[in-house]
Amino acid sequence: MARHFKNTDPADLGDMQDRGYMQEALVEASTAARLGEVPVGAVVVKDGEIIGRGHNLRETSNDPTTHAEMIAIRQAAAALGSWRLIDCTLYVTLEPCVMCMGAIILARVPTLVYGCRDPRVGAVGSIYDFSQDERFNHRVAVTEGVLGQQCSDMLSSFFRQLRAEKKRRKQRTIENNQENPGE
Numbered sequence: 001m002a003r004h005f006k007n008t009d010p011a012d013l014g015d016m017q018d019r020g021y022m023q024e025a026l027v028e029a030s031t032a033a034r035l036g037e038v039p040v041g042a043v044v045v046k047d048g049e050i051i052g053r054g055h056n057l058r059e060t061s062n063d064p065t066t067h068a069e070m071i072a073i074r075q076a077a078a079a080l081g082s083w084r085l086i087d088c089t090l091y092v093t094l095e096p097c098v099m100c101m102g103a104i105i106l107a108r109v110p111t112l113v114y115g116c117r118d119p120r121v122g123a124v125g126s127i128y129d130f131s132q133d134e135r136f137n138h139r140v141a142v143t144e145g146v147l148g149q150q151c152s153d154m155l156s157s158f159f160r161q162l163r164a165e166k167k168r169r170k171q172r173t174i175e176n177n178q179e180n181p182g183e
């Protein structure tokens with residue numbers, strides 16, 4: 001019965017909407033994981049419609065700027081025929097880095113929703129907070145923690161698998177060396 005969602009509180013409805021779009025960002029993140037990319041996904045939403053989506057492609061493209069947010073922002077700007085992403089909301093599974101926050105500010109994105117924090121390079125509260133810096137000519141309204149656990153679980157299971165794979169490879173190398181001593 002608890003799953004039967006009936007709610008008239010606009011605040012909760014907003015949260016439900018945020019979770020729905022974050023779910024779409026998670027779909028992008030899992031596409032990245034299948035490609036062996038760190039699983040981060042993003043979507044840009046305007047008037048209830050997804051106008052840009054992207055997932056991290058750094059390894060595939062050998063391009064350090066191909067973060068999920070950058071790809072989604074480019075797509076949204078192309079769809080709108082404008083570099084100003086007015087009235088858009090960017091959903092991303094991981095707290096944006098300095099480059100992506102730079103792009104969010106340059107694109108005048110008014111609203112950002114992200115899943116989990118990135119304590120190493122996050123620029124929306126972790127190591128910097130670009131969202132409210134008065135030296136920039138644009139402020140970004142931020143909601144964090146939407147489906148945060150799922151976003152963070154996807155990252156940790158990816159890195160866990162990566163470590164296991166590395167360990168297996170190392171083990172195979174040792175075994176090969178034992179079989180062929182002196183080589």
Ligand SMILES: [Zn+2]
Pocket residue numbers: 067069096097098099100101
């Ligand atoms: Zn980034």
